[in-house]
Amino acid sequence: MALRLVVSVLLGAGCGAATTAAHTYPAQLETLANPIRQHRLVHAELTVTGDPHAIAGSAFGSTWLVPATMTSFESVAGGPTVRAHAAVIGFGNDPTWRSVLPGQRLAVTARLTPPQRADGTVAVLSITESPRRIGRPPWYQLVAARLRGGLQAACRGLPAAPGGLLPGLVDGDTSRLDPIVHADFTAAGMTHLTAVSGSNLAVVLGFVLLAARWARAGPRVAALVGAATTVGFVVLVRPDPSVLRAALMGGLGLLALALHRPRAAVPGLAASVLLLLLADPALALRLGFVLSALATLGLLLFAPAWRDALRRRHVPRGIAEVVAVSTAAHVACAPVIAGFSGTVGLLAMPANVLAEPAVAPATVLGLAAAVVSPISPTAAHALAWLAAWPCRWLVLVAHTTAGAPAAVAPWPVGVLGAVLLAAILVAAIALAGHRTARRLLLVLVICVIVGAAPVRWVAGGWPPDRWVFVACDVGQGDGLVLRVAPGQAVVIDSGPEPTAIDGCLRRLGIRSVPLLVFTHDDADHVSGVAGVFDGRRVGAIGVSRFRGTGGGRARIERVAGAHGLRPFPVPAGWHYRAGMLAVTALGPPEPMTGTESDTNNNCVVLRAVVGSVSILLTGDAGPELQQELRVDGAPLHADVLKVPHHGSKHQDPGFVAAVAPEVAVVSVGVDNDYGHPNPGLLSRISAAGIRVLRTDRDGDVAVVDTGHGLAVARRGPPPGRQPPADRALPPAMARRAGRSSRRRRCPRTGPSAAGASVAGRTGGVAGGCDAPITPLGSAVSIRAGRRRARMGP
The missing domain is CATH 2.40.50.140 (Nucleic acid-binding proteins)
Known part of the structure; x- marks a missing residue:
């Protein structure tokens, strides 16, 4: 042996x-x-x-x-x-x-x-x-393109969320999938539904073989019909790795059916994986292929035994099947997902159990709509309308799960994280076979849920609820985050090194970045680019039209090329919209030369609107660019201003007044060599009644839209890091900083934006603490009355 x-x-x-x-x-x-x-x-x-x-x-x-x-x-x-x-x-x-x-x-x-x-x-x-x-x-690709186009046409009259989801379920076409729906599916651990794989083929084959049995077809006829269906399905959805694995596995299964060898499933999986890797060794590097093979293995090894165990406990057959299948697939894939993403979806299992009954009818009805679309567009639209109803349920499950507290928990990334979770799952499965251990495990889980859930709901933690903008503490540089949807955000600049921006995005739970913009090519804005890509999908990269001389653009292009992206220049007037976010490039209107710093004066200046909050992102814009934007009448007014060039003393005197913000955020490093931020500038901003926050003193800074006005939250600097010297602060701010520096911990409670107490906490992600949300203004939020008042500390 x-x-x-x-x-x-x-x-x-x-x-x-x-x-x-x-x-x-x-x-x-x-x-x-x-x-x-x-x-x-x-x-x-x-x-x-x-x-x-x-x-x-x-x-x-x-x-x-x-x-x-x-x-x-x-x-x-x-x-x-x-x-x-x-x-x-x-x-x-x-x-x-x-x-x-x-x-x-x-x-x-x-x-x-x-x-x-x-x-x-x-x-x-x-x-x-x-x-x-x-x-x-080839003719079959033309047929597949016509069917895919027919399904898209049949979905055009449907609501945006289910209409964009249905083609993803049927043939993997997510080109019209709403960004918010995509983010919800990611947070809920349901993205596999739109990545067509073995489960989709199993649904289609199961329906076809059931119809063949109803027509009293023999095993060989059923196998031939199933083989034809498999080939057609692969052509329709395109031969992606997981689809190829599923097709080959299905082909071997059909061969076993024709030869009256139905128990050859596990050897069939092993053979299909081996043959595909021999044909294309690069498949071993593709996450989708690995997860597809693991999910199938989980279904074959665990699902039957778990289904029978549930049936012995008098669980109805249908419910037992759904729970066992969803749980087995999730347990088999969880270690790899945790090691790759650095997160564990705590609610992914119940979300997939709730979603499972809707997947089959949506897939079958959607496929039927695609097949009949060349013959009768009216019938195709009717079938798509029927399929939209189970899609609505899937959207509802994903949205509810993604919005729940602690839907996703951080986990060690890499091989260590994967092995650690695998060991915990193996131990849990082994203990589940013993009655006493099973009861103790159940009591432990209940205690953790009952003890932790109220704290998570009341305290909120980091990030604060309803945040719209975060200035990350990346040191002497910029790393800014604009929220698009749960788990999804646009990132502006990446700071001077990858670790800081990656940590900030992990703390915010960002797993997808549809757009990454670099305002200019200086190292303190671009050298952390690899950290944005660490475990995340980046959709596009925008850069300044002016190419710097320090090698920053080459770094961007190198990392972008490694992920199949090509940066595009962002001109004045460029617009971008995704979910709740809209972004407009204000400048520079024309390339500027002969200035004190051409790189800074050609940086991209953006105005973003997230919900009802407007934010002006200025990069390192110099006084020449600031003045040109102000004189040209650009729409500078915003609720939040990212102070240009880390609070440098070189500013256009009328720029801040033209913006008239309620909050000014300075992204700056501790004890930097540039004298940033300038004390005189901070004094003038504070004297105008504008709340000033600094990443060197406050750590990650979040702006929150409470629904009744703006609020701010500060995560605090990591333990052991001293705030900047008091001499660099205006007198009033220095006194407050001195009081803060004498505290050993962040305040445990503080006024929330809604008037309730919000507990801060230490821990979570290593370093720092979660400061309470602070409303702007004294008795009434400034946004509510649109009046200027002195900000509280």
């Missing part, structure tokens, strides 16, 4: 090494490696292998990412045609990419560059011209 195990492991390792070497061999050939290293401009022929998708938007159009296989190329400067079969990623700006289908052959002119990730891609192609089509795509 031991010898068989050793031989099996050695055989698997040998096969893996051989296939990996075979896939990476083309990249080592000098005929291909030299042109890539030299960034050569070439004429190339490609075969598109996946749907092109937009990765950035700007006034200059969208950038499209195109997965493809390069079959040949020749240098534009002349030379022989080189034959190749290499996986590449192309980037192009031409709008015709929108209509390109998988399987289409193309001729393009592009510049070859080395890949940034070890994912099997041989080269990155920067496509400079419109693609020229060679022939037509």
